[in-house]
Amino acid sequence: MDHPRAPWSTVDITVCHQALRKEEAAIGTATVTQPAVELEGITKRFPGVVANRDITMSVAKGHIHAIVGENGAGKSTLMKILYGMQRPDEGDIRIDGKPVSFHTPSDAIAAGIGMVHQHFMLADNLTVLENVILGSEPTKGGVAIDFGSARAKIKEISDAYGLGVEPDTLVEDLGVGARQRVEILKVLYRGARILILDEPTAVLVPQEVDELFDNLRGLVREGLTILFISHKLDEVLKVADAITVIRRGTTVASVEPKSVTARQLAELMVGSELPSPETRESTVTEVVAIAVSGLTVLSADGRKLIDDVSFEIHKGEVLGIAGVEGNGQAELVEAIMGMRPSTGTVRVGLERRAESEEEGTSASEDRDHAGRPASATMSMHDISAWPTLRRREHGIGYIPEDRHRHGLLLEAPLWENRILGHQTQKPNVKGIWIDRKGARADTQRIVFTYDVRTPGIEVAADALSGGNQQKLIVGREMSGDPAVLIASHPTRGVDVGAQAAIWDHLRDARAKGLAVLLISADLDELIGLSDSLKVILRGRIVADVDPANVTPEQLGSAMTGAGEAQ
Amino acid sequence: MNTFLNRLMGRVKLGGLLAVAAPILAIVFAMLITSVVLIAAGKPALDTFGWLIDNGSQPRSIVNIVNLGTTYYLAAVAVAIGFRMNLFNIGVDGQYRLAALISAAVGGAAVLPGVLNIVLVVVVAVAVGGLWAAIAGFLKVRRGVSEVISTIMLNAIATAFGSWLLIEHFGTVNGNAIATTPIPDNAHVPAAAIVPGTQLGINTFVIVAIVVGIAYAVVLSRTRFGFNLRATGRSEPAAVASGVSVKKMVLITMILSGGAAGLIGMPELLGSSFTYNTNFPAGLGFTGIAVALLGRNNAVGMAIGALLFSFLDTSSDILQLHDISPEIVKIMQGAIVLSVIIAYELAHRYRLVAEQRRVSRELLEGAAA
Structure with a gap:
């Protein structure tokens, strides 16, 4: 209780600045009433980095x-x-003055x-x-x-x-x-x-x-x-x-x-300079990494959740999809990942590196591997009929929208989560066997490179804060040099530092030729990271927007279909 | 309640000990419950436990405990394969009974000599169990039918279908019993009389049970298939996103579970009855569910659980001499399963919160340093 509330507050001006501000604020409506809510010294110790510490407000x-x-x-x-x-570990809550x-x-x-x-x-x-x-x-x-x-x-x-x-x-x-x-x-x-x-x-x-x-x-x-x-x-x-x-x-x-x-x-x-998602020097190449055409997804009752969506993403390009949540973004991603039945075609440029050849499991495009140096010539392959696993094996990384549902096994240790989604790839497996040593070592690498704050790789994913879980997922999906990354809300719920780090990783990978499909609700992130932007509304692509000269407001009105964005 | 637990948890350090302490405490708790029942019935509680332990430690009983435990263990593994993937194969009971009946008929026909006949019987049993379970798997994959419902119904169908097969095709009437043709002597699994003090032998099928247990543990924790299975059990959406074909996994797991169920009747069939008749033990599938829960689907845990259950079932015979209904052990078994589940759940929550606390503490210390 540091701030006076009654008569002597006028004398105390110099002592208690903050309190005075609150007093002033209160004067506007009711002069003598109690504050509606008072919190004092609220502390909550909680898994992860951010806890509530000594929160006081009125x-x-x-x-x-x-x-x-x-x-x-x-x-x-x-x-x-x-x-x-x-429940707070410490501190008091008062409603209308009553604890x-x-x-x-x-x-x-x-x-x-x-x-x-x-x-x-x-x-x-x-x-x-x-x-x-x-x-x-x-x-x-x-x-x-x-x-x-x-x-x-x-x-x-x-x-x-x-x-x-x-x-x-x-x-x-x-x-x-x-x-x-x-x-x-x-x-x-x-x-x-x-x-x-x-x-x-x-x-x-x-x-x-x-x-x-x-x-x-x-x-x-x-x-x-x-x-x-x-x-x-x-x-x-x-x-x-x-x-x-x-x-x-x-x-x-x-x-x-x-x-x-x-x-x-x-x-x-x-508390310091704001990180910015800006990425202006273009790394977009001529080579198409993934091409989607005429993609349509129907709901159980026959409604079109995704209606005839087509786009291409080149190597080194980030394509942003802007839209109010629930306009088909989730369905689009799941269709591209092969998790949801769809019509239309998804094709990827296959230029597979040596590692995946050794797999032998899905080397159906043998003729492409004829000469390794000829990486410049990529041929497009229709993957529409491929199951999710095969798509992932061929270099499509996936950062899911809901990390708890789709991205992690919450009760499994971090190194097992490293394997998830990559259970046919090195260094996680040797033949039919799980390579525990390899998976553990690579998890250690991800923890280090992506600054995942954790005491070790044996703790359950559940014990990490959301931001650190996300960093682990991003690190995992960037492993093994994916050719295409499908990123849904890659920085949602992540703290500022981690957000900047994830953006850096995305930019670096993009410079090395990664093609990214970026879905985000954060318009600044979309505008800042994307090389090109498309607006999705009720399952249809309704506008193409140049991220270099669009404001969040313009983008926002395009997202409702209110105005035509250029 | 939350703060109470929190306060308690903040101070309690949790190691691997908890995993052992939880079931032991649960068993003690179950004994307390059983004591209450005994005392309410006017029977001496402490003496009852004494008689059980006395009788259970006789050489003869030890052999019976291991033999019955072998059967219980196989049943538990069959159930656990499904459990690990959140697949509730309640139909283990029907699967093993049908498997035992058909394999008994095949064995009795003696189309192959000696050891080969044993192998044939086992292979047929595994195949029948797997196929019968596959029906439920197929229904779930194709039509979305809950495996709980379909396997329970398939149990009833297996009973009727089995009776029909036995009466109309495989069985011969002998007095008022009806049984399949006995498997010839040269295709019996031998008993090893290795426990001193009794001529009763341990059914060597126990070796198969041990191998099955090891295979179960290794496949689940060390192979890609096992990883996919556990991943599907932990979170189906995450497994789907990771590229696991859940439908394929459901079918395969169901078949594996049913195949393992096919083994349940083998110690009895090849080691003591040599024929399937109307007295063939029934209900083992449900014991398997209890033992799998008790052992937390862990290969070693289930072995301990199976032995505990077979100890109770075997040594309870003595209670009749003291005018106590041997069914008291059924109460105890039920109480054990319930209290073990609760104890594990509590331990699990303790551990999760403790781990979260440890992580945030170590991170705070790390930040301060």
Whole structure:
């Protein structure tokens, strides 16, 4: 308790700068009320590099309070603590001045805290009404669900806060922005007065972001308090009433949006110069490494998830695919990797090196190996019918979107994870046998080269932080000099240093002739790393964009199909 | 609860000892439960355990324990092959019974002489078990039918189909029993009377069981196939992304599991009954599930589990003399399996959190240095 709250605060100005700022912030809405949320000395020791350490902050009632920090700075952990999903090892939480201790999210909900997750948790085949009441159904006479009163209540909330949610639409018919409003309504329905929004804009395009911000302003006008987690500074400056900056797990500053520039905020966040994904000198060659044409993927019910997609990537080229998540990126990647049935053709330029020849398992293109020096002549091979394994054997690396589901065996040690996806390749195997020594030695190499922070290669992948898991995956997929790399969100959830390192590795490999298909939600990353960009919308490529002269805003509007990008 | 565990875990250092301590504690706990039942029934608990150990350590019992344990072990391995891939082959029971029946009929026909006949019987048993299991594998791969459901149904079908084969084709009626033609003397697996103090011999099929156990361990942990199998068991999406053809793995694993199941009836068929009849032991597939759970699908662990179960089953006979129902050991077996699973789960969580703590601590120290 370092900051005074009552009369003598005027005398204390010089002593306590930060506290004063908070006081000022509070004056705007309510003069004598308690802060809605106070956190003091929150510490959470946690596997991996970033833990929450001595976090202290105060959120005034009726404010949109932004918490900013780089990926991996500890924002999400902090919010999980506040929402009762994790318990702090040390520190106090006070809601409206009352100390609380949450064991589960239900405790937090009972205290009036609601959380809108980054990834929506809605059942597509239910209506808005059903989704909202799911888990807290009002009953009539003890048994039957009282839809009538629920509908009335939803209407009332929706009107009061201007959310414009229709209770009887099916969720699957709603767009991303509307789904988010349903999520917000869901927590309001449960009586939340303090809303936590975890990276709410990550899945939205700029236009939808503006709508969201209007909604948020409406909510605070009605007296609600919003905790807004983000690492997008321009958005934060636009909407927040107060900003707390988190770096390496601890609060480094509390500032007012009016008194800082985006530049200053960025410096506070990173603590040093921002890494940049820029890569300008072109290494693109004439040689096509992978050519996709007419690729179409159908859903189980016959909808086109990917509709006639065609592109070529040359050696030394990074092709970025921009699009709002869920527009077919995942399906595109899985089709190219042979994990999902598709029509159309995928061809790769085969110029296989000596190592894979020794395999003998899949040396069906023997005639290509006639002369090793003739590497300049590559012939295209249709791999559309190949299974995933064979594609990987022939030099297609794959950084999956969801590393926990597709990239790792969480309970297996790191060296076994090194083998995953490369179980027919050296140095992991000798014939039918696993080469434990070879795999271990190569894992050691990856840990060293890619700076995977781990005490050893025998620990389970589960014990590493997300960023370090990702570095291991990137290192693995870059092993054995792949010809093509399919990279889905290669730096998602990775801390700043690791992000810069991964970008460096991608750039180096690209300079040596790697062809990269880059899928990312981070528009700066896309624009910075890509040699060419395509925009995907509802499974179709709708625009070609030159990354050299496009702004994230232009790209964003192309992603919604709002405007024609050049 | 979480903080309690956390506090506890922060201080407890976990080594490989935990893997041994957990099942031992679980067995002690199961004995406590059994004692409660015994006392409730008005029987002396401590004495009961004493009688069991006394009887179980007789030379004669030791031979029986090893012989029964061999059968249990083969059953456990058959189940464990599927378990390692998250494939629940509940149909081991039907697979081994059908395999034993058909191979008994083939052996009885004596188309090959002596040792060759033994080999033929075993090969037929493995093939029948594998084929019967393949039906469930095929249904899962092609139609997405859960192997749990299909193998349970196939057990029932195997029972009916087996009765029909026995009555209509392979069996001859002898009094009120019906049995296949006995396998000729020259094709019997010999018993080795190596335990002093008894003339009973250990069924040399135990060697096959040991070889199967070693092969199981080596294939799983040292080969590409084993890696793919374990990877699929740990995370199917990750296995798919890594290029494993899960459908192929399901089919192969199911066939391997069924093939191993085919061996279960062999010690009995080739070592003591020499014929398949209506008294042929049934239900071994379910014992195998319990033993596989008990041994955590580990080759050595399952051997210990199999011996523990066969010890309980073998020495329980003595309890009748003391007017205690021998079924008390069934209660104990059930309690052991349940408490071992819980103990392993707790140990697993302890270890995971401990490891995460160790990693972050070492990294913090590393950062400070």
